[in-house]
Amino acid sequence: MLPTSLDEAVEALGASPAAVPVAGGTDLMEAVNAGRLRPAALLGLGRITELRGWRYEDGGTAVLGAGLTLARMDRPDFAALIPALADAARTAGPPQTRNVGTLGGNIATNAATGDTLPVLAALEAVVTLARAGATREVPVSHLLTGHDPMRAGELLTWVRVPLLHAPQVFLKATGRSGPSRATASVALVLDPARRGVRCAVGAVAPVPLRPLEAEAWVAGCIDWSARGEEGARTIDPAAAAAFGEYVASACVPDGYGADPAAGTAGEGPTAAAVALRRTVAVLARRALGRALK
Structure with a gap:
């Protein structure tokens, strides 16, 4: 499945809740190749351009698309906004990994060594989870610890980060x-x-x-x-x-x-x-x- 819009992706995942969303695939394909994961179907998110950017929101918040790549977060304009997240993205792996690896993938994989995760926890970021007809917001820390996990048919779409304008x-x-x-x-x-x-x-x-x-x-x-x-x-x-x-x-x-x-x-x-x-x-x-x- 290769949707071209967020609405299409949410609809497709609702129809096939067992499908595994994939953007960069750096962690997913490693798990598949190692035999740790055998997804029933894949939902490709690479064509959804709206998830690959970021924007400001009233109230001093940056809204980051789940498809934002680690390489994009290392660029000067983003680094000036959220420097710790840029630093984490810069050290997350070699260029070929950072060019395709995404923020949403880092969160969804929830690996202990995920470099962006402690930054998001310290910033008290919040993720938006979408499903057919509804969305909800969950603190990143609750999602990572399983206190409020993702449900079947939900897609991680946005990450909201407070802009502290401080070191x-x-x-x-x-x-x-x-x-x-x-x-x-x-x-x-x-x-x-x-x-x-x-x-x-x-x-x-x-x-x-x-x-x-x-x-x-x-x-x-x-x-x-x-x-x-x-x-x-x-x-x-x-x-x-x-x-x-x-x-x-x-x-x-x-x-x-x-x-x-x-x-x-x-x-x-x-x-x-x-x-x-x-x-x-x-x-x-x-x-x-x-x-x-």
Whole structure:
């Protein structure tokens, strides 16, 4: 099925709820080739041009099409709007992947290492799900965690992202040089209007994690009046370092990497947990430092 409009796509999916929507297909085809997925039918979205762009909306929101490619998000106009999402898209893989891979595909695949996912969680983005005769909006975090999953016959169409006009950072660690899958990632955004800090950690769990207590604590350590409404930039270096440790301890459990069959569970932090905590702590501290510059 190759619809040319959003209405056609929604209608086609309603008639064949078992069909799997596909745009870039970077994750889908990997799963098919590996034998992990055998879709009954495919719904090609590549001809629906309205899903491949983005627009402003009243109330300070950017509405991003689910078919927006990672390469398009890396362009200067988009990067000036949502820099952390542009950074995540830039590091998501080699050019051939970024040229066809899409934002909606990243969300729908919901891989632990999906680079855009912690950014969307930190920005508290909302997705629009359409089905024949109805649409609904769901917070990205609820969709990813399964708290409010997609239903049969629903198509992910738009992603609504609040425009904070404040510093935001995405950093990730990988096991090799160049674009590759993250071993850990951190997205951090400042919300000066609410005097808040939002942080999400990716790749260390099946879904992005929000260390809410660490966010609230570090927000209280920042001198929000230092530069007025454009955002505060003053914090004690010791507090920034403590924030990194707080985030890491909240997101990486003691038993990470433990093998219960070998009797290593319950014996304190494993070497894997210690190493990963150190990585997350460094990423969180550096992300905060860059946001406060």
